[in-house]
Amino acid sequence: MTSTAEAIEDGVLGARLWFYSNYHCNLTCTYCLTESAPGVPRRELSAPAIVAAAEEAAEMGFTAFGITGGEPFLREDLTRIVARLASIAPTLILSNATVFNARRLRELAALEGLPVQVQISLDRPDPDVNDEMRGPGNFAKVIDAIPKLLERGIGVRIATTVDDPETADPVEMERLCELHRSLGVPDCDHVVRPIIRRGRASGGDLGRGVAFEDFEPELTITADGAFSTPFGPTVTGGRLDTDLLVTRTTSPLRRPAAALMQIAGEQSAGQDARIGIR
Amino acid sequence: MSAAGTSASSAVSLVPPDQAPLLARPYYAGGAPSPIVGALAHVPELLGVTMAFVGAALGESFVSARLKEIAILRASAVLGCHYCVQTHTVVALDEGLDRAEVRALCGEEPAQDAFGEDRERALVGWVQELAGQRGPLDDDVQRRMTGCFSEPEIVELTVVATATIMLNRFCTALGLPVSDATHARLRAEGLA
Numbered sequence: 001m002t003s004t005a006e007a008i009e010d011g012v013l014g015a016r017l018w019f020y021s022n023y024h025c026n027l028t029c030t031y032c033l034t035e036s037a038p039g040v041p042r043r044e045l046s047a048p049a050i051v052a053a054a055e056e057a058a059e060m061g062f063t064a065f066g067i068t069g070g071e072p073f074l075r076e077d078l079t080r081i082v083a084r085l086a087s088i089a090p091t092l093i094l095s096n097a098t099v100f101n102a103r104r105l106r107e108l109a110a111l112e113g114l115p116v117q118v119q120i121s122l123d124r125p126d127p128d129v130n131d132e133m134r135g136p137g138n139f140a141k142v143i144d145a146i147p148k149l150l151e152r153g154i155g156v157r158i159a160t161t162v163d164d165p166e167t168a169d170p171v172e173m174e175r176l177c178e179l180h181r182s183l184g185v186p187d188c189d190h191v192v193r194p195i196i197r198r199g200r201a202s203g204g205d206l207g208r209g210v211a212f213e214d215f216e217p218e219l220t221i222t223a224d225g226a227f228s229t230p231f232g233p234t235v236t237g238g239r240l241d242t243d244l245l246v247t248r249t250t251s252p253l254r255r256p257a258a259a260l261m262q263i264a265g266e267q268s269a270g271q272d273a274r275i276g277i278r
Numbered sequence: 279m280s281a282a283g284t285s286a287s288s289a290v291s292l293v294p295p296d297q298a299p300l301l302a303r304p305y306y307a308g309g310a311p312s313p314i315v316g317a318l319a320h321v322p323e324l325l326g327v328t329m330a331f332v333g334a335a336l337g338e339s340f341v342s343a344r345l346k347e348i349a350i351l352r353a354s355a356v357l358g359c360h361y362c363v364q365t366h367t368v369v370a371l372d373e374g375l376d377r378a379e380v381r382a383l384c385g386e387e388p389a390q391d392a393f394g395e396d397r398e399r400a401l402v403g404w405v406q407e408l409a410g411q412r413g414p415l416d417d418d419v420q421r422r423m424t425g426c427f428s429e430p431e432i433v434e435l436t437v438v439a440t441a442t443i444m445l446n447r448f449c450t451a452l453g454l455p456v457s458d459a460t461h462a463r464l465r466a467e468g469l470a
Contacts (some may be wrong), residue, residue, distance in 0.1 A: 092314060243300075244300065246301070248320075
């Protein structure tokens with residue numbers, strides 16, 4: 001067993017390796033961690049770099065992959081990348097689900113039979129309130145996309161982001177749950193998470209401030225380096241935040257993995273107050 | 279110039295405390311660190327190994343701090359590193375070098391004339407040759423050095439001088455700003 005596999009088994013390191021495939025997005029959400037928008041620098045990870053890291057990760061003991069951004073499906077090669085990754089290990093893609101036109105839906109046929117899930121953001125059960133934060137027409141596109149993905153054998157998870165999950169309106173939350181169930185997404189595939197006060201949300205009163213100890217260490221690879229969590233490589237005021245940077249080196253993968261295991265291993269048990277967000 | 283800032287000629291900003299990467303955080307425990315650390319923090323995996331090496335090479339050891347500062351300050355002056363000259367002028371004074379010796383090492387007077395001991399004169403000439411010349415060192419300079427120092431001392435002083443040269447070029451290439459504390463001390467010493 002490799003040291004990484006041991007760390008994963010011991011709970012020191014998360015089993016999923018994350019990739020920031022790109023930073024640009026078709027939406028401009030008010031709480032976006034990465035200040036993503038249509039015109040921002042793309043900061044793409046190349047397909048060969050993603051695949052090489054995934055292959056090395058599997059040898060090291062990682063057992064799952066995640067892809068986030070930006071909106072990953074804006075990349076023309078995303079489906080091919082996902083197909084390769086999912087042939088190695090189960091793969092989760094975080095998406096706003098607003099870019100699944102007929103062509104992209106056809107391309108998803110390449111993922112048939114593979115362990116692929118798309119985690120889709122849906123914040124409120126009412127279109128007008130949902131779209132206040134995520135942009136006009138978002139709700140309708142998401143509601144339209146979910147059944148189409150399920151029909152094609154793509155697993156769907158719903159991620160709901162609210163200011164504070166503990167004080168969220170229970171009636172509104174129940175209506176949202178009824179909605180996702182009606183779309184074919186069970187409760188076990190619905191996550192509710194707080195707005196993180198980083199990126200575009202850092203200047204306001206929304207959400208909660210976080211530190212390294214709040215997150216399960218999950219190695220996250222970006223074009224700018226390796227981070228300790230997918231909530232780490234945020235952008236604030238157009239500049240990459242480096243407070244959760246592990247190493248600039250991402251290849252070979254064992255280098256940032258070793259550094260993150262060292263950092264995570266130095267955290268005392270008393271500091272293990274993770275908020276468990278995904 | 280604050281350690282968290284940058285000067286007009288800096289090639290890179292200094293990583294501020296609130297952006298210190300995970301591996302760099304121990305170096306920020308006391309607030310803004312030295313400009314060298316603030317620059318290296320951009321590549322955190324290099325910070326620990328570099329500072330460990332620099333600390334071992336330039337820090338306390340079996341070779342006296344006075345001899346090390348002679349080597350460091352002379353190499354820095356020969357290489358024209360403003361940052362290292364300013365910073366190690368303060369360190370040299372703290373290690374007991376007098377103003378005339380410091381001025382000589384900085385090139386304001388003939389360097390070897392300020393030192394009476396053969397060992398120190400040999401060291402100054404050897405560092406000047408090492409830092410200022412290409413190719414093999416002059417035989418006479420080498421002979422004076424080997425006549426005054428043991429082999430372990432020569433090896434250690436070579437590490438001191440060559441580590442200094444690396445830092446000289448690092449600080450100069452990046453245009454690192456001299457810290458406020460160093461500026462203040464130089465002003466107080468009348469050496470600004």
